[in-house]
Amino acid sequence: MLLSCFMRHYRLQESVDNDQWRHILFKSTEFVFDCNHENDHGDPEGPNVSAAEKHKRSFLQSFSKVYAFSSDFKKPVPVDATATGTWKRTVHSKLQAPILTHWWTVGVASSFVFDYYLILFHACQTIVNVCPSVSATSAIASDLFSMMLNQETFLDVALIRGFHKSYLNSHFDWMQSCQDLASAQGFQSHNIAVRHCFMQ
Numbered sequence: 001m002l003l004s005c006f007m008r009h010y011r012l013q014e015s016v017d018n019d020q021w022r023h024i025l026f027k028s029t030e031f032v033f034d035c036n037h038e039n040d041h042g043d044p045e046g047p048n049v050s051a052a053e054k055h056k057r058s059f060l061q062s063f064s065k066v067y068a069f070s071s072d073f074k075k076p077v078p079v080d081a082t083a084t085g086t087w088k089r090t091v092h093s094k095l096q097a098p099i100l101t102h103w104w105t106v107g108v109a110s111s112f113v114f115d116y117y118l119i120l121f122h123a124c125q126t127i128v129n130v131c132p133s134v135s136a137t138s139a140i141a142s143d144l145f146s147m148m149l150n151q152e153t154f155l156d157v158a159l160i161r162g163f164h165k166s167y168l169n170s171h172f173d174w175m176q177s178c179q180d181l182a183s184a185q186g187f188q189s190h191n192i193a194v195r196h197c198f199m200q
Contacts, residue, residue: 107164
C-alpha cells in the first residue's frame with residue numbers, strides 16, 4: 001500500500017504540466033505556512049452554509065486531522081518556482097519513480113513525502129477542485145488524498161523513512177563511494193558478502 005502511495009504521487013506529478021504542478025505546490029506551501037489549524041472551522045453541515053463553504057470547512061477539518069499526525073511536520077517558507085534553480089531540494093523538485101527493486105528510490109520517496117506531507121495533501125485537494133472529476137488526474141489526486149488522510153499511511157511513510165535514514169543509507173553511501181580494487185565508484189560486488197555481514 002505504501003509503494004502505491006508513492007507511485008500515485010509520482011503519477012500525479014507526471015499527469016500535470018510542470019509549470020502548473022509547481023504553481024499548485026507554491027500555493028499549497030503558502031496555505032500550509034499561513035494556516036492556523038487550531039481555529040474552529042465551523043460545522044460543514046451547519047444551517048445556511050453554501051456548497052463552497054461546506055467543502056472548505058470539510059477540507060479544513062481533514063487538514064487539522066492530518067496536521068495532528070506529527071509534531072515534526074515542516075512548514076517551509078514558500079519558494080517562487082518560476083525563478084530558475086531555486087526549486088532544487090524543495091517541494092518543487094520532481095520525485096523520481098519509486099521502484100521497489102531500487103530501494104534507494106523508495107527511501108528518497110519516503111523522505112520527500114514525509115517532509116512535504118501537508119503540502120502534498122493540500123495539493124491533492126487543489127487538483128480535485130480544478131480538474132474535471134472524470135479526468136485521470138482528478139482520480140489520482142482523489143485516491144492519494146484518501147490515502148494520506150489515513151493515519152496508517154503516514155505511519156508507514158515514517159517507518160520506511162526512519163529505516164532508510166538509520167540503517168540503509170550508510171550502507172548505500174559506502175557502496176556508492178568506495179573505490180576499492182575497481183578504482184570506480186559503485187563496483188563493489190567483491191565486498192557484498194562482507195557488507196552483508198556488517199548489515200546483519
